[in-house]
Amino acid sequence: MLFFRSEEHLERWLQQHGGDRGAVLTLADTWTLSKAWYPDRRHAGWRPRSIEQSQAVLESVGLRDEFWSLAPR
Numbered sequence: 001m002l003f004f005r006s007e008e009h010l011e012r013w014l015q016q017h018g019g020d021r022g023a024v025l026t027l028a029d030t031w032t033l034s035k036a037w038y039p040d041r042r043h044a045g046w047r048p049r050s051i052e053q054s055q056a057v058l059e060s061v062g063l064r065d066e067f068w069s070l071a072p073r
Contacts, residue, residue, distance in 0.1 A: 023067045032061050 004010040007024075014021060025033065036057050040046055049057070051070050058068045 023063075023065075029061070033058075033063065036061050 002013070004013065010021075010024065055070045058064070058070070
C-alpha cells in the first residue's frame with residue numbers, strides 16, 4: 001500500500017517507477033474498509049473469514065470491480 005497526496009503525485013510516481021496503477025482509495029474509503037475488515041479480531045472467538053465472506057465485506061463498502069475480486073484467476 002502506498003499513500004499519495006493527490007492524483008498528480010500518483011501519476012508522477014508511476015512515471016518515475018513504472019508499474020500498474022492498481023486501485024486508488026481516498027483516506028476516508030480506506031478508513032471505511034478498515035472498520036469493516038477488522039471489526040472483531042481481538043475477540044476471543046475470532047476466526048478467519050472464508051473467501052466468500054471476505055468478498056462480501058469488500059462489496060459491502062463498494063469495492064466491486066475486478067481489482068477487488070478474491071476469486072482465483
